[in-house]
Amino acid sequence: GSSSTSTNSGGQSETSIEDETSGEVIQAKIGVISYLSGAGAAYGEAITQGLKLAQKEINEKGEVNIELVIEDSAGEAEQAVNAGQKLMADDSILAIIGPTLSTEFFAVAPEADLNGITIMGTSTTADGIPEIGDYVFRNSIPEALAIPAAMEKAVKRTGAKKVAIIYGNDDAFTKAGFEVMKRTAEEMGLEITTIETYQKGQSDYKAQLTKIKNTNPDLVLASALYNEGAVIIDQARKMGITVPFVGGNGFNSPQVIEIAGDAANGLIVGTPYFGDSTDPKIVEFNKKYEEEYGKKPDQFAAQAYDALYIYADALKRAGTGEDRDAFRDALAETKDFEGILGLFSFNEVGDVVMDVTVVEIKDGKFVEFEE
Amino acid sequence: MLGELLNPYYLQVLCFILINIMLALSIYVPLSSGQLSLGSAGFMGIGAYTSALLTIHYELPLYVTILVGALLAGVIGIIVGIPSLRLTGVYLAIATLGFGEVIRVLFVNWESLTKGSVGLTGIPQLGRELLKFAKSIGIEPSALGLKNNQFVYLSLVIVLLIIVLFILWFVIRQQNSRIGRAYSSIQMDEKAAESMGINITYYKVLAFAQGAFIAGLAGALFAHTIGYISPSDFSYHRAVEILIFTVFGGSEVIIGSVFGATILTLLPEVLRFVSDYRYIFYGIMLVILMAVRPQGILDLYLFYRLKGKRIKRGTS
Amino acid sequence: MVLEVKNITKRFGGITALKNISFTIQQGEIYGLIGPNGAGKTTMFNCITNIVEPTEGEIFFNGEKITKLKPYKITEKGICRTYQNIRLFPQMTALQNVMVGGHSRISAGVFRSVIRTKSQKQEEKLLKEKSEELLELVGLGQLKDQFAENLAYGQQRRLEIARALASNPTLLLLDEPAAGMNETETDNLFDLIKKIQSMGITVLIIEHDMSLVMRLCDRITVLNFGEKLAEGTPDEIQNNEAVIEAYLGKEEEETIA
């Protein structure tokens, strides 16, 4: 089954539907754990906005009625666990979305699994997430999928032989991305000229970049969140590093262009979501999102948006919003779900099966990567 | 009613409260000897990683690994405490804060052991281990009228509570003794204390190491409560948070630490309804509190007053 | 011979605070150390208790060399002092202050303190009783539960003495105990120090109140610019021209009845 956004053309005109079908509406409460205060709150913000937009649309359609119970985790494992416990202990809550960071997820998910409540990450990309348990899912494509795809294409086009790597070593996610980069580079037989690290909150990357520049790489692999990533690429360009950058999913955000401007040109990322695609679904989504929140959605908003649709879809198939196990089973069967991210299925462990699009920034815009 | 009370959410929050009380005490003890040590996050990390790694790699029983973690933190506390003797006041505070940061960076970089910033997953959870144990000796939670989950958290809370009570008992008794008097006299005037026959080197290192031990213990228990640790759990933020527990509650008296840790752990939970603004509130509240009660909520004078002694505080 | 100070010199950078000073104190004496401001009296105390380390020279206590011992060791051996600028533990009660003084006379470590063994309880009880006695002795019995910081100046001075006495010293060093006291209070202080002497404690006292010093001391050393100017009985000192010149001044004062 699929649920698309096609009938809803941007307004809130169709109130009549609710009345007609109110008798069979499936009610469900979904808990959300999101990173809403602190350093990385931009991600949590995007995610909750994506969810809320989806919620509004889904509820308007009337087949299911989802209530979101949103809790802040402040990006801290402890608080995420507290929030998780709070949600799990509430019997009326059917399933959980979030938390935002893999580090938080690692702390919460085992609890959820043991409690028999479904939990799905929409932005958690580290290795080993769905493997935590039967009740654990994600719809965010892991770095292990996205990065190699981007690297392969980039190398193919540029004929790169030497690569330099820079990554944030004090963050689980960027570190995980780096490992994929390194592994992939080795597998592809590339020479790694240097591996540089940076730490959260750093604003001066010149020392690392000077070093990178002096090793003359053909490509720079950067595992960074967009906040730092954009600054890195900006400083790199200023220093005269002109070669393309390949980034992970954290790098995939319109914000990069916002922050780095022209310097962002030449950034290549693999992504499940290509915001500037001409796909009508995405155009539509962009439009609605911008109307609602006054800015362009990023990958995280899109993934969250799809996630709630995936939940709604599973809900319909489960037929009830009260049985946690039935919901899990229904969710696990999700196959070829058609969201804005493309066709989506879970594999046996609850990980993502979907295609990766490789995009690059060209003339200040994300465009599909051409070989 | 019981089911409601044994809500795992409450129990989970209670666990963190208890751990945070230990952490607050880990600052309180050195502070009671005049040493403002902000190294607790570092020592906590040492305890947590030691115990977690030992259980993961060697499958040792938890009570052994937790104790080893705490002891290692204590020993490192001695090693760090000796050179730190030369420092006082803010110098000590910042140097120990720095020690914590160095430890964290070490966890980040020592990947072969710590898996770097990805952190350690799959650390056995204490409550679950207790459940296993209970089942192995034939006690079924259902026999006690509890769900498995309730049993897990209840037993965890009970264990933590016992440990906290033990530490409190220990610290209070120590405080009202020759050792405690030595600590406070060093806190108030180190040189005068030395002239009174107090071996300040010994007592300062002792207090420092005790703090480190308690922090290490709290860290180990933290690891086995949350089941996942990464270096960012032991960052600057943690150090500051712990400090705030102690000072907020009142650093002059031991119940201040207990009180501060309890209130401040609950606060973010209680403030969830203002979620987006809660840290703004939190900040404002700290400022107001310090303006109104600079010694923290509970202070010596209040404490004595509560004990029925009539002592007034002057101002100058 | 309780204390023997041998050729002590102390330099602070360019300033020589003490120049080759020697003197000895006999058991049971009250010994005075006087001299103009900046003569080096407090520095002498600091050297004896090793709060500052002497540049040269040696100090013997009951025949044993104590020059390089840690201050707390020196207290353990039986020397205790008061400070010129009062250094009490302000947020401890008077009683607690005195009990800290007794630190080196009891022995419970962490284990015994926490377990509260019988012997620990016993020694605490004894110390408390003794401390209360000492507070009575200095006339602060009523104020034992007051915080030190809330006591008036003169009371604080006496509390410092009680605290020092709690360490069971055989030699008590008093640095200007009468400073800030009026004459009646000084008289009480006189009685107190005499009582302390009668307890078998040797006293070394720095004081500028000559009426007190001359009544109290058995022997006196006068320091001037770090050098020893004179030594002798109060009578000898009072009539020593050099001392009058440097320190006492010409007596123009008539006694009042």
Place this chain on the structure above:
Amino acid sequence: MLKLTNIETYYGQIQALKGIHLEVEEGKIVTLLGANGAGKSTTMRTIAGLIKPKRGTVEFLGQNVTGMRPHQLLRKGISLVPEGRAILSTMTVLENLEMGAYHRKDHDVKKDIQNVMKRFPILEERQSQLAGTLSGGQQQMLAIARALLAKPKLLLLDEPSMGLAPLIVAEIFNIIKEIKEDGTTVLLVEQNAKQALKIADYGYVMETGKIIIEGPADDLLKDERIVEAYLGKKKTTV
């Protein structure tokens, strides 16, 4: 010149002054006596503006100055040598002296510093030593010298002779007399009651926050109660 009416001062909840009436006439030395803890220092601190009284008024030169801050009072001409010296120990002796003249705008500061150094030669000798490393008595001299540099109309001296050698004590009392001759009014707190009364014109005696006796200094010197309480029973035989 200075008039205190019904001053009540508190430290937190502790009442230290319980209704003080006190007057200082221009050009006189007035002394304030009393046992430890009577409230003498508190009175001085209240006058200097370091603590605000809860009730009552302080008038200076006919103007109500209650509640003014210390630096404002200094500008009006009240300077305090506090109990316990309060020198600036991390600054040099010379800097301490310079700070004494901080509020002055005239150009005689250098000359005046020279003059006080003449009076206390040790200060000249040690002018670049950190004040914290001076001996106790040297610090006391510094504190007095510093206050003189402020050229106050009213000088408040809280136990200036404390910790000073007899020679210096005599010197200090001489200085106080000289100050008076120069036209400065002095309010003096002293434990050395006899000496104080000798140079003073008028005296007050305090006990537990109240003034219990007052009168011309000569009368007080003979007053039985005072001899009994403050001048010692035993003979001072020096």
Place this chain on the structure above:
Amino acid sequence: MLIEQLINGITLGSIYAIVALGFTLVFGVLGIINMAHGEIFMVGAFIGVLTTSVLGWPLWLAFLASIVVTSLLGYLLEIFSLRPLRGKKGVSHLAPLISTIGVSIFLENLSHHMFGAGNKPFRTAFAEIRFEIGSITIYLVQITIFVISVILMVGLSVWLSKTKAGKALRATAENLETASILGVDTKKIITLTVIIASGMGGIAGILVGMAFNSVSPQMGLSMGLKGLAIIILGGMGNVKGAMVGGLILGLSETLLVAYGDSGYRDAIAFIMIILILLIRPQGIFGSKTAEGR
């Protein structure tokens, strides 16, 4: 490469130094570590972004705006979180520490609400001006930063040691009560100090924004930590120490990245202070105080 790295290090070090100067000044006078200084610096940077990138003001006006706003913040900080603690008995050095931490939490989260969580670009033509000497590129901003930091340092030390106000400030630092009976309007002096220190934070903020083109609510924290390490390194309350400490730290961080392991960059500051403090517990330029009276 070495020369380039040295330039990088000096630029970074100069910024550290300016931040540290603000810390040192407040510590020197109040004996307080102003934990909110980093956040004030951050606000300064945001004002820079706001005025140049959003409002399109010229750079000098942006500087002015930033200084005005941060100075005002300093004023508010003093009134609301420092003044209430002053002169109360029983106020340990912990209370202002916590109080300013409170302010830092408040400011960080507030600017997060106002400006959003992410990095903001700082665009100004000035930041693009550069010279090429051989293969080495030097930006005018880098030179400016160095020059400003030197000017501030020299100005401050002269001010503190030579002027009457400076002496009053040191007197206030040592003993509030004594300073006040000597005629120093301590309230004014303190307020002034906090304002100057905060204004300097504002300058540093805008410079960082320009130099690195990144401004975010979190930037205050790491900069604040570095600043702390530096004032300890150089000796608390010592202006020269702040400057030298800043440069040492900036250079050693850069050189560590260049020739060592960049993973330890965040630790180097603290490893250094731990080492230095063991040799000189009062910091490189700090002084000891006397004991035993």
